[in-house]
Amino acid sequence: MTQTGHDRVLYAQSFLTDRDLRLLDWLYDHQVLSTAQIAAALFNRYPPAQERTLRLYRLRLVERFRSPHLPGPGWYHILDRTGVEVIAALRGDAVPRVADMTAQRRRIATSPNLxxxxxxxxxxxxxxxxxxxxxxxxxxxxxxxxxxxxxxxxxxxxxxxxxxxxxxxxxxxxxxxxxxxxxxxxxxxxxxxxxxxxxxxxxxxxxxxxxxxxxxxxxxxxxxxxxxxxxxxxxxxxxxxxxxxxxxxxxxxxxxxxxxxxxxxxxxxxxxxxxxxxxxxxxxxxxxxxxxxxxxxx
Incomplete structure (x- = not known):
């Protein structure tokens, strides 16, 4: 984790690859992807996608969840606060309030439209x-x-x-x-x-x-x-x-x-x-x- 006073966005960016940025960019626009979808689009096999999304989760770039209403045992991924801030900075977008980002994640994960x-x-x-x-x-x-x-x-x-x-x-x-x-x-x-x-x-x-x-x-x-x-x-x-x-x-x-x-x-x-x-x-x-x-x- 970052030390007190360090910019978490700059800290997280130091670990990001071009493939990571593409994934974060997709989640910014398209809200949610499963590990299986990420593996198909960006990796050749499931285990590397699983390992990389776990790394992004630990960096607080993505949040993940499971749902009894969705098929399969895998995780579903949405942007966490730092991930939103990274992409917003790259695009020049205004960063939503923390409470709004939290509410958005919960809406996506619990939406009947998921x-x-x-x-x-x-x-x-x-x-x-x-x-x-x-x-x-x-x-x-x-x-x-x-x-x-x-x-x-x-x-x-x-x-x-x-x-x-x-x-x-x-x-x-x-x-x-x-x-x-x-x-x-x-x-x-x-x-x-x-x-x-x-x-x-x-x-x-x-x-x-x-x-x-x-x-x-x-x-x-x-x-x-x-x-x-x-x-x-x-x-x-x-x-x-x-x-x-x-x-x-x-x-x-x-x-x-x-x-x-x-x-x-x-x-x-x-x-x-x-x-x-x-x-x-x-x-x-x-x-x-x-x-x-x-x-x-x-």
């Missing part, structure tokens, strides 16, 4: 893990629901109509796809999902990007119901679905698991994520500079 948040984060972790194995692939952007909803995040287009669970830009070779993610746990009716799709269409009519909206669904039965409800009429924005019960341990969300909606005639074969980029607006640098108030840097 399984949904972990499911959203798992989607992006899967893409990052896939890109670790494929040198030509990269997840260039990973934004949370809160980041998507920030004012002027997409230029002058207001996102008040939609509450995307996440937004990403994924690249393979010289191809790129921008997308919005809707992670469904089967707790909402299918008409509610259709209404969400319609809100994205309204966003496009107001000048928003016509990037694919990806519905990650729990099973093939619910996927079939959503396709039937959306029908086959042309839409202003591409919509594709994935049934998570179709995923095997050796299959990634980057693979051919996506079914575009609105197809006519015989069912189309599933498409790879990168192939969905051809269905909507480009996610090239020029388009992103027009929409993103901040400079786009892959």
């Amino acid at each position: 399984p949904h948040l972990l499911g959203v984060n798992q989607f992006f972790i899967d893409l990052i893990a896939y890109a670790r194995r494929q040198p030509a692939a990269a997840l260039l952007r990973w934004w949370s629901e809160r980041q998507c909803a920030a004012p002027l995040r997409f230029g002058m287009v207001s996102m008040y109509r939609v509450r995307a669970d996440g937004h990403g830009i994924y690249e393979e070779g010289d191809r790129r796809v921008g997308f919005f993610l809707e992670h469904d746990r089967g707790t909402e009716s299918v008409p509610v999902l259709v209404e969400k799709a319609q809100r994205y269409e309204q966003l496009v009519t107001e000048g928003g990007p016509a990037w694919p909206v990806l519905f990650s669904l729990p099973d093939r039965g619910r996927e079939r119901l959503l396709h039937e409800a959306l029908g086959r009429q042309p839409r202003a924005i591409p919509i594709a679905t994935m049934a998570r019960d179709r995923l095997r341990p050796d299959v990634s969300v980057a693979d051919a698991v996506w079914l575009p909606t609105g197809a006519s005639g015989a069912p189309e074969p599933p498409r790879r994520l990168i192939d969905l980029g051809g269905l909507g607006d480009p996610a090239d640098d020029a388009a992103l500079m027009r929409l993103d108030r901040r400079p786009f840097r892959p």
Whole structure:
């Protein structure tokens, strides 16, 4: 531990690696990750991730917890006070009050929305893990629901109509796809999902990007119901679905698991994520500079 009078942020920074900073940065934006998710995204094996997160816990950079409502015996990690202060200093953000940071940690750990948040984060972790194995692939952007909803995040287009669970830009070779993610746990009716799709269409009519909206669904039965409800009429924005019960341990969300909606005639074969980029607006640098108030840097 630090000696009395020493700056705990400067002390902790002396032990941090680039990989540690990436993890803290993710937790700052995306709130919570399991040890298994951290291992998949940043390490080759589970034990080194376990050892490193324990080190960060002892430095008070992360806090950890278990929950009887979450699967598996492992730990779930959120930023502790020092971790918040480290990332806030790097970004130039104001540091929340200690009481507010404590309340935030407790809200995350006890939230009934926690399984949904972990499911959203798992989607992006899967893409990052896939890109670790494929040198030509990269997840260039990973934004949370809160980041998507920030004012002027997409230029002058207001996102008040939609509450995307996440937004990403994924690249393979010289191809790129921008997308919005809707992670469904089967707790909402299918008409509610259709209404969400319609809100994205309204966003496009107001000048928003016509990037694919990806519905990650729990099973093939619910996927079939959503396709039937959306029908086959042309839409202003591409919509594709994935049934998570179709995923095997050796299959990634980057693979051919996506079914575009609105197809006519015989069912189309599933498409790879990168192939969905051809269905909507480009996610090239020029388009992103027009929409993103901040400079786009892959």
